[in-house]
Amino acid sequence: xxxxxxxxxxxxxxxxxxxxxxxxxxxxxxxxxxxxxxxxxxxxxxxxxxxxxxxxxxxxxxxxxxxxxxxxxxxxxxxxxxxxxxxxxxxxxxxxxxxxxxxxxxxxxxxxxxxxxxxxxxxxxxxxxxxxxxxxxxxxxxxxxxxxxxxxxxxxxxxxxxxxxxxxxxxxxxxxxxxxxxxxxxxxxxxxxxxxxxxxxxxxxxxxxxxxxxxxxxxxxxxxxxxxxxxxxxxxxxxxxxxxxxxxxxxxxxxxxxxxxxxxxxxxxxxxxxxxxxxxxxxxxxx
Numbered sequence: 144x145x146x147x148x149x150x151x152x153x154x155x156x157x158x159x160x161x162x163x164x165x166x167x168x169x170x171x172x173x174x175x176x177x178x179x180x181x182x183x184x185x186x187x188x189x190x191x192x193x194x195x196x197x198x199x200x201x202x203x204x205x206x207x208x209x210x211x212x213x214x215x216x217x218x219x220x221x222x223x224x225x226x227x228x229x230x231x232x233x234x235x236x237x238x239x240x241x242x243x244x245x246x247x248x249x250x251x252x253x254x255x256x257x258x259x260x261x262x263x264x265x266x267x268x269x270x271x272x273x274x275x276x277x278x279x280x281x282x283x284x285x286x287x288x289x290x291x292x293x294x295x296x297x298x299x300x301x302x303x304x305x306x307x308x309x310x311x312x313x314x315x316x317x318x319x320x321x322x323x324x325x326x327x328x329x330x331x332x333x334x335x336x337x338x339x340x341x342x343x344x345x346x347x348x349x350x351x352x353x354x355x356x357x358x359x360x361x362x363x364x365x366x367x368x369x370x371x372x373x374x375x376x377x378x379x380x381x382x383x384x385x386x387x388x389x390x391x392x393x394x395x396x397x398x399x400x401x402x403x404x405x406x407x408x409x410x411x412x413x414x415x416x417x418x419x420x421x422x423x424x425x426x427x428x429x430x
Contacts, residue, residue, distance in 0.1 A: 199267030368410035375410035
């Protein structure tokens, strides 16, 4: 949110709101990370099914990243312990850490962490897909890009599981071809990140600044509706909208006078009433 002027003062953006009360905001940061990023309670308030799907996909992707990137960068590897073929030690860079038996529950979990991640992601994908195909609200706003993100997650997860199927039950047959296909789906998925819903990976942490901005707004004076005179949002937020929206091509001034009435000064209830009145006038009235 860009700075905006109210009565000659420059109001803070989300980052400025954080800086203004850095000590208190740093203390609140762990709680915000837990609620906004990890548990995503704001989604649960909308729908438990959507929240469950988000959690499956989120933790599946987190687990996959925690395994894949360190392995690829050489920061994580495994070495056998002595002459024992079924006993391994985990190395973080060159530092030896945990030792475990390959046949133990811990060993199975470690060596199948990516399979677990794939199953979690697939569970989330199927919940999302069911909603996309049956929920009337989702069907009303459906776009092809929504299915493309699900298809990408599905492809990466299934081709990864096929590698385990090949090595465990097929004696390694088709492994090279399956590995190439899996690598291709991963590369295409990474290329797709900036262009679709998966970009939320980067957007969601930025929403922490929104939380600080809202908290700052809540402590300031309220905006007053130009139509009914009731308080609705904060004066700072409305002023910021009036300042920023014209810069991105949206001008909500009334009669073209930037210093006069602005549609942003209208509360949500009066906006709905205005739309209803305009639609009534458009069709010549009802009844």
